[in-house]
Amino acid sequence: MSENLVYLDNAASTRVDDRVIEAMKPYLVDTYAVATSDFAYSLGIDAKEGLEQAREDIAKQMNISPQEFIFTSGGTESSNLALKGVAEAQKENGNHIIISKIEDFPVLKSAEALEKKGFEVTKLDVDDKGSVDIEQLKNEVRDDTILTSIQHANQEIGTVQDIETISEICQDENVIFHTDATHTFTRIPLNFGNLPIDLATISSHTIHGPKGIGGLYIKEGTPIQKRMDGGFQENNLRAGVENIPGAVGFAKATELVTQDENERLKDMRDALIESVLSDISATTLNGPRQDRTPQNANITFHYVEGESITLHLDMRGFAVSTGSACFSKSLEASHVILGMGGDHERAHGSVRFSFGRFNGMEDVEKIVESISEVVEDLREISPLGEEE
The missing domain is CATH 3.40.640.10 (Type I PLP-dependent aspartate aminotransferase-like (Major domain))
Known part of the structure; x- marks a missing residue:
């Protein structure tokens, strides 16, 4: 690796x-x-x-x-x-x-x-x-x-x-x-x-x-x-x-596992959520802003497919996951996002970022920069198109 x-x-x-x-x-x-x-x-x-x-x-x-x-x-x-x-x-x-x-x-x-x-x-x-x-x-x-x-x-x-x-x-x-x-x-x-x-x-x-x-x-x-x-x-x-x-x-x-570590995970989580939601248009945070696990951020990038984002990020050196059907070895989209009232477009465009002990704030900066570029490139060629 x-x-x-x-x-x-x-x-x-x-x-x-x-x-x-x-x-x-x-x-x-x-x-x-x-x-x-x-x-x-x-x-x-x-x-x-x-x-x-x-x-x-x-x-x-x-x-x-x-x-x-x-x-x-x-x-x-x-x-x-x-x-x-x-x-x-x-x-x-x-x-x-x-x-x-x-x-x-x-x-x-x-x-x-x-x-x-x-x-x-x-x-x-x-x-x-x-x-x-x-x-x-x-x-x-x-x-x-x-x-x-x-x-x-x-x-x-x-x-x-x-x-x-x-x-x-x-x-x-x-x-x-x-x-x-x-x-x-x-x-x-x-x-x-x-x-x-x-x-x-x-x-x-x-x-x-x-x-x-x-x-x-x-x-x-x-x-x-x-x-x-x-x-x-x-x-x-x-x-x-x-x-x-x-x-x-x-x-x-x-x-x-220490409380200091959990606080550090939470800081990275919050920094990523804040940066992505403010820097990239047409994004939706899945789940609550605060009452969530310290390591988890799940965001839907509308008008693009989650698996496309995941593959492009992989080529740039990032490992993230998606609730999209192609990655779940299932013919169905994420049952979680559908269960909370989301539609298939929201489910297929979702990406989960989850932090661990060996991540640092520099990883947040790197992923935010890359995902902004990836989403912009994918939306330009997406048949879904971004609404004005």
């Missing part, structure tokens, strides 16, 4: 921090045994101690008990286990599930899979900024509602939901509540232990940790059914040899 690449797709994945790699190394080349009990050989005991220390460190960050946290292969598996595991465990009590229209695919597709098995799914509306309709949630809860899953923040537009209020509504209605915190864990404070949150998905790859490792908070007493048959690992909820190097790396990545 070119050293000159400016990587601004940190919501998709982040570069692993060197300190995370160093923390993982001993569990790759020295303490490489599987985690075993106290009456087995010493190498296995050491491996188990590393795994449990990682679990304890992450649980402390979440303000939960280590026994309430299991490691998974990532956010996708965590959300699948949360929705399908609870649905199967609770099917004698009801078959109604509530999500929002703009959930990430692990929740969205899990809910759709459950529909095929006879469960009924309600998808809540969101407003033009992507915020869930709280009154609709209250009205949609029924006697047979067994689970609500609302993300803490959106993966595309960065909108942060009012999880405190949503979780309290679910508690009052005796409905199990799950939140996908993949894009907010360590970035936006959320005290999982002090809120009526029953399950929460988190992942490592969005905070400069390794891919292939994530976790699921399962509040003590939450009914959930195992989805992967095999051994008895992870409280007998997730069979398979534990990814100990990944778990240790995840814990280290969690430790390294």
Whole structure:
């Protein structure tokens, strides 16, 4: 990869921090045994101690008990286990599930899979900024509602939901509540232990940790059914040899995120939004100006296609993403922007910029200059044309 690449797709994945790699190394080349009990050989005991220390460190960050946290292969598996595991465990009590229209695919597709098995799914509306309709949630809860899953923040537009209020509504209605915190864990404070949150998905790859490792908070007493048959690992909820190097790396990545870093991400985000909206005509910020994740800026450039912008920026040394169909391996435009009332033109013209630890304010200056030129060039040849 070119050293000159400016990587601004940190919501998709982040570069692993060197300190995370160093923390993982001993569990790759020295303490490489599987985690075993106290009456087995010493190498296995050491491996188990590393795994449990990682679990304890992450649980402390979440303000939960280590026994309430299991490691998974990532956010996708965590959300699948949360929705399908609870649905199967609770099917004698009801078959109604509530999500929002703009959930990430692990929740969205899990809910759709459950529909095929006879469960009924309600998808809540969101407003033009992507915020869930709280009154609709209250009205949609029924006697047979067994689970609500609302993300803490959106993966595309960065909108942060009012999880405190949503979780309290679910508690009052005796409905199990799950939140996908993949894009907010360590970035936006959320005290999982002090809120009526029953399950929460988190992942490592969005905070400069390794891919292939994530976790699921399962509040003590939450009914959930195992989805992967095999051994008895992870409280007998997730069979398979534990990814100990990944778990240790995840814990280290969690430790390294600071409030100063989050403020720096926010400063870069705000600088980019301000510059693009003021310098380039016919642009729309997707999501709210302030109540969004510190690393996210999603902007629609009208009269041009997002994939065209992305390709031209790539040739200039920038990595960004788009909600356009060609890049999503789908025939549909971004379900998020459509779900918040945007049309196909707005969805296809959207570009997501997401910042990480290894970005600086100079990257903002570079991308703003380049995208101004790219958009101007593309609009000159666009069949859509810019309105006068």
